[in-house]
Amino acid sequence: MSTTIPMSITVDGERHDLAVDPRTTLLDALRERLRVTTAKKGCDHGQCGACTVLLDGRRVLSCLTLAVAKDGSHVVTADGLATDDGLHPVTEAFLAYDAYQCGFCTPGQICSAVGAIDEARRGMPSAVTADLTGEVTLDRTEIAERMSGNLCRCAAYVNIVSAVEDAAHGTAPRSSTLEAQA
Amino acid sequence: MKPFTYARPAVASEAVTTLAADPDARFLAGGTNLLDHLKLGVVEPSQLVDVSRVTGTAIEELADGGLRIDAGVPNSDLAADARVRERYPAVAAAILAGASGQLRNMASTGGNLLQRTRCAYFADPTTPCTKRDLSQGCSARGGWARYHAVLGTAADGCIATHPSDLAVALVALDAQVQVLGPDGARTIPIGEFHRLPGDDPTRDTVLAHGDLVTAVDLPATTPAVRNSTYRKVRDRASYAFALVSAAVALEVADGTVVDVRIALGGVAHKPWRATTAEATLRGRPATDDEFRAAIAAELDAAAPVDSPLGGNAFKIPLVTGTVVSTLRALAGGAA
Amino acid sequence: MTTMDARSMGASVRRIEGPDKVTGTATYAGDTVADGTLVLHPVQATVARGEITAIDTAVAEALPGVVAVLTHRDAPTLGDTGDPEHRVLQGTTIHHRGQFVAAVLAEHAEVAAEAAGLVVVTVDEAPSTTGFDPDGEAYAPSALANGQPADSGAGDPDAALAAAPVVVRASYATPMEHHNPMEPHTTTATWVDGRLEVFEATQGVESSRQTLATLFDVEVVVHASHVGGGFGSKGLHAGTVLAVLAARTVPGRPVRFALGRRQMFEAVGYRPATLQHLSLGASHDGRLEVVAHDVVGATARYKEFVEPAGGSTRSMYAAPHRRTSHRAVPLDLDGPTYMRGPGEAPGSFGLECAMDELAVALDLDPIELRVRNEPEVHPENGLPFSSRGLVECLRTGAERFGWSSWDRAPRRRLVDGWWHGVGVGCGTFPTLRFPGSTAEITFTGGRYVVAIGAADIGQGARTVLTQIAADALGVDVTAIAVEIGSTQVPVGSIAGGSAGTASWGSTVVEAADRFRDKYGENPDDGDHADAATPDNPWAGEYAMAAYVAQFAEVAVHADTGEIRVPRLLGMFGVGRILNPTLGRSQLQGGMVWGLSMALHEESVVDPRFGEVINHDFAGYHVASNADVRRVEAEWIDEDDPYVNPMGAKGIGEIGIVGVAAAIANAAYHATGVRVRSLPITCDDFLTSGLLSP
Known part of the structure; x- marks a missing residue:
């Protein structure tokens, strides 16, 4: 076993001090060490997006990140997006549009969507942006491309795009489009 | 995964010294490719030297x-830079065609150039691979070779392709790679940076152990480069490696090709500058027939492989179609 | 006979577990947190056939952090389930590459993986066959995977073909495909005081319990609160047995085994490859005289599973002369298994493409061809249909899709460098009800607690059972609390065969009827009733199945051959949709599976190594978000009083059926290139010489 290295990390607002094997990924540190299981392991090789978290505000894959390399950083998972005002608008939109089925890829989808909306607001283009020097309009084609790093085998893609579209444009319904379940 | 130690030097020179002192050490930048290979057992370093905080951004x-x-600029930031988008659209387009939003946030400019092939046999240590081990043969020959090289290969040798999209655009644009090595800094033209497999397919680039990419320089833009793009053909609409890609820059005046640059991805062990096609096209009318003739001249030397599990002969018409349609689009109404 | 009145059924009630799923707090099998949990990493065979002659575990055992290394030498003799896949560490014979031959238990994942790499397995390798050769040694199986006979027929198909005025003969190939649910198969097992508790990624807690109890002769409790997709792959596979073998050696300590993605290609089943020979003979006016569907499919040498690819051809179209046959080619691979639309998904590709080719040969609208061959009764067993909406689906779907606005001739529409075309493909999936569930209803704290060991694998069982219970008890959904996903509630059958809701729902309705009979409208706290799954009195009287007409628009790039699907419409005849939002989600998901099957999915076996070489998500593509554009799932009004009290046909699988054919037919319409092998990729068009205008 390797010598462990001390580090600290803030996850969903809570600071943790721990010592990790240098081989430990951020995903394994979250799940196995800190017992934050909201980020999921779908492939462990950067090919599915289920482990997506927001690392210092940007969406990244926690499975391809060494924990030790992120000493002092801030991680937000899907569970940490909520505020005192309630669920995050993207989270609300996923509920409202039934943008998930089995739910396993969903925390990663939601973190990715939060990151993608932010990237678009900052004017970052995508592969389907027609005019690289123009404004970015987050339409369905743009959303689908920007969300393509998150595979969903239940294939809730149509509803995921609807949810992100609504959340991005600030019109996410508060579960009002569907009959709420008590 | 075998144990390794982890070092985080404060400055680039220290990183180079640390790495050079340990023949089994590896640099860690974005980690998107290295961690994959660590988990697969493709590489088993003794030490990781984290350069993510010493390469500039x-x-x-x-x-x-x-x-x-700077080598530490994340791919997504490079693609979003207004100057890059305006002056070097092929560079922005190439990055955006690759990987996913998350990976582009993580991957660095330097690391992108140093990606290793996605050949399935290279990534599976239970199968022979001459790129992993010179004493072994190439399993892709006679195997799943759909994604493999058609240009610059040698008989029975490695047929891996280089997976980077960015590098293809940089090759088209004649970028320069700034390198800091144990003996100091030097500049390597991007066209000389990546290697053909030759007699040592284990080496993707001309870098020596301890060499650290510190920056990539783009030369001043030109009318052709301003009119450049990157076209990637892949089986899936997104989040997939290229079957074939092309970085193309074109300047047309009065229906005649004044300047043209073509680099191909997915066809060779390195990003392939289509110099023959470029030379053929310069001064010629910007028409489909001329485009087709030029790329046909480039592909004269192509050597596709046949395989019961999927060969790659289709890449010949695919390269042709990709390049012709991209040139046609860049020529606007001229074609 | 009538279906139940619907108040909650038919409403878009939101998924009950939704808030847990969107915040990530829903717990899957790998999300349990308990002190002392050990991690298992397997050692796997690297050859397809052979005998283990030695295993050296010394170096691995000496690694700090390693708790145990398991091999066949110290494994107990397991009980016999009849499934060879469950005989884990029971001997030295290697049946397939990837077979578990040892396992390391360690404190941390990094150490377990490292130690597994230090176990040295010496094998005497034997010759193997792992590549599917449809012309290779094949045998006639005694039955298909679903228990149906391998062959069926009527009349004299060969003579009828010889005499038919218009004949289409063609062969269609479908590849090996892997389910790849996003959640890899995971087991967290604890063996304590002669009792085994398992958190399992399973489509059926009770079937898992029974299997483990048989294997280990122990009291077993299985939990599966949330399951990250299954699609047929989440029966009980060798990995679970391995995890329990390990747990048995460390009583009191939880053992976790989460498969890696590569292991998903060698240890949990797949859809086997098929080659389908279709022969259709018709009169000039498009009446089928003969339908013959002869299938050669792969199976595993050590575990037979014959994909019933010709099965749905037995009921789709009327024809006096008919034949289906299945032959199996045994391979030294792990066992195939059910995968979404088993039989129907690949089989509809063959039949529905052949129907399209026949329509071309007849110069007849492919929709009209199908309408002309609609059977009045089941063509093989003569039963009347409980309901059969195929023609209405075709007509309604065509109208909605704008079918008539397209010129029927191929290669007519070139838009911005892309050839566009449209195609149709049809499908069916049987409406089943599995016996053996028990539902218990208890009135407590002002709510009705409805308990049944169902599994919610993303299809929405928790939610839909709540709606069914509410209507069966005549109360609002807010008065219902459904408890599922554990063997600590009454027995539930599996989530499979598109029969979960029908089976559990019928049981819940029966229990609700009994509860109301006993206690009326105003029960007292603690009142309870239970019921077993009632038999369907109409079984054997009617043929019961769901139907779909799938419409696709396809675009093929004129220079590169890239193929995209801008539009899919599925028009379904599936009885009552119990929850339109969830139902639409599931049907759309199935349709995207069809798209993914059509354009992306293929497991490439390299016979030199006996393994699937594209064994990850970079090599094995499933549709990404960008591949999916407009996908619409709609349904006709269909009142079927015979299938079950809810009037609902299963919808888990019908969504995928017919899509690949619709896409292939649309690709032909777009380009004039007929592709008869899946997946359809750019090379199919590039090598045709037909692309450029």
Whole structure:
């Protein structure tokens, strides 16, 4: 076993001090060490997006990140997006549009969507942006491309795009489009 | 995964010294490719030297009108840079065609150039691979070779392709790679940076152990480069490696090709500058027939492989179609 | 006979577990947190056939952090389930590459993986066959995977073909495909005081319990609160047995085994490859005289599973002369298994493409061809249909899709460098009800607690059972609390065969009827009733199945051959949709599976190594978000009083059926290139010489 290295990390607002094997990924540190299981392991090789978290505000894959390399950083998972005002608008939109089925890829989808909306607001283009020097309009084609790093085998893609579209444009319904379940 | 130690030097020179002192050490930058390979057992380093905090993250103007991109600039920031988008659209487009939003946030400019092939046999240590081990043969020959090389290969040798999209655009644009090595800094033209497999397919680039990419310089833009793009053909609409890709820059005046640059991805062990096609096209009418003749000349030397599990002969018409349609689009109404 | 009145059924009630799923707090099998949990990493065979002659575990055992290394030498003799896949560490014979031959238990994942790499397995390798050769040694199986006979027929198909005025003969190939649910198969097992508790990624807690109890002769409790997709792959596979073998050696300590993605290609089943020979003979006016569907499919040498690819051809179209046959080619691979639309998904590709080719040969609208061959009764067993909406689906779907606005001739529409075309493909999936569930209803704290060991694998069982219970008890959904996903509630059958809702729902309705009979409208706290799954009195009287007409628009790039699907419409005849939002989600998901099957999915076996070489998500593509554009799932009004009290046909699988054919037919319409092998990729068009205008 390797010598462990001390580090600290803030996850969903809570600071943790721990010592990790240098081989430990951020995903394994979250799940196995800190017992934050909201980020999921779908492939462990950067090919599915289920482990997506927001690392210092940007969406990244926690499975391809060494924990030790992120000493002092801030991680937000899907569970940490909520505020005192309630669920995050993207989270609300996923509920409202039934943008998930089995739910396993969903925390990663939601973190990715939060990151993608932010990237678009900052004017970052995508592969389907027609005019690289123009404004970015987050339409369905743009959303689908920007969300393509998150595979969903239940294939809730149509509803995921609807949810992100609504959340991005600030019109996410508060579960009002569907009959709420008590 | 075998144990390794982890070092985080404060400055680039220290990183180079640390790495050079340990023949089994590896640099760690974005980690998107290295961690994959660590988990697969493709590489088993003794030490990781984290350079993510020593390579810069700036994009600066050069005196000659070019841009210097620090090796630590994340792919997504490079693609989003307004100067890059306006002056080097092929560079932005190439990055955006690759990987996913998350991976582009993580991957660095330097690391992108140093990606290793996605050949399935290379990534599976239970199968022979001459790129992993010179004493072994190439399993892709006679195997799943759909994604493999058609240009610059040698009989029975490695047929892996280089997976980077960015590098293809940089090759088309004649970028320069700034390197800090144990013996100091040097500049390597991007066209000389990546290697053909030759007699040592284990080496993707001309870098020696301890060499650290510190920056990539883009030369001043030109009318052709301003009119450049990157076209990637893949089986899936997104989040997939290229079957074939092309970085193309074109300047047309009065229906005649004044300047053209073509680099191909997914066809060779390195990004392939289509110099024959370029030379054939310069001064010729910007028409489909001329485009087709030019790329046909380039592909004269192609050697596709046949395989019961999927060969790659289709890449010949695919390269042709990709390049012709891209040139046609860049020529606008001229074609 | 009538279906139940619907108040909650038919409403878009939101998924009950939704808030847990969107915040990530829903717990899957790998999300349990308990002190002392050990991690298992397997050692796997690297050859397809052979005998283990030695295993050296010394170096691995000496690694700090390693708790145990398991091999066949110290494994107990397991009980016999009849499934060879469950005989884990029971001997030295290697049946397939990837077979578990040892396992390391360690404190941390990094150490377990490292130690597994230090176990040295010496094998005497034997010759193997792992590549599917449809012309290779094949045998006639005694039955298909679903228990149906391998062959069926009527009349004299060969003579009828010889005499038919218009004949289409063609062969269609479908590849090996892997389910790849996003959640890899995971087991967290604890063996304590002669009792085994398992958190399992399973489509059926009770079937898992029974299997483990048989294997280990122990009291077993299985939990599966949330399951990250299954699609047929989440029966009980060798990995679970391995995890329990390990747990048995460390009583009191939880053992976790989460498969890696590569292991998903060698240890949990797949859809086997098929080659389908279709022969259709018709009169000039498009009446089928003969339908013959002869299938050669792969199976595993050590575990037979014959994909019933010709099965749905037995009921789709009327024809006096008919034949289906299945032959199996045994391979030294792990066992195939059910995968979404088993039989129907690949089989509809063959039949529905052949129907399209026949329509071309007849110069007849492919929709009209199908309408002309609609059977009045089941063509093989003569039963009347409980309901059969195929023609209405075709007509309604065509109208909605704008079918008539397209010129029927191929290669007519070139838009911005892309050839566009449209195609149709049809499908069916049987409406089943599995016996053996028990539902218990208890009135407590002002709510009705409805308990049944169902599994919610993303299809929405928790939510839909709540709606069914509410209507069966005549109360609002807010008065219902459904408890599922554990063997600590009454027995539930599996989530499979598109029969979960029908089976559990019928049981819940029966229990609700009994509860109301006993206690009326105003029960007292603690009142309870239970019921077993009632038999369907109409079984054997009617043929019961769901139907779909799938419409696709396809675009093929004129220079590169890239193929995209801008539009899919599925028009379904599936009885009552119990929850339109969830139902639409599931049907759309199935349709995207069809798209993914059509354009992306293929497991490439390299016979030199006996393994699937594209064994990850970079090599094995499933549709990404960008591949999916407009996908619409709609349904006709269909009142079927015979299938079950809810009037609902299963919808888990019908969504995928017919899509690949619709896409292939649309690709032909777009380009004039007929592709008869899946997946359809750019090379199919590039090598045709037909692309450029």
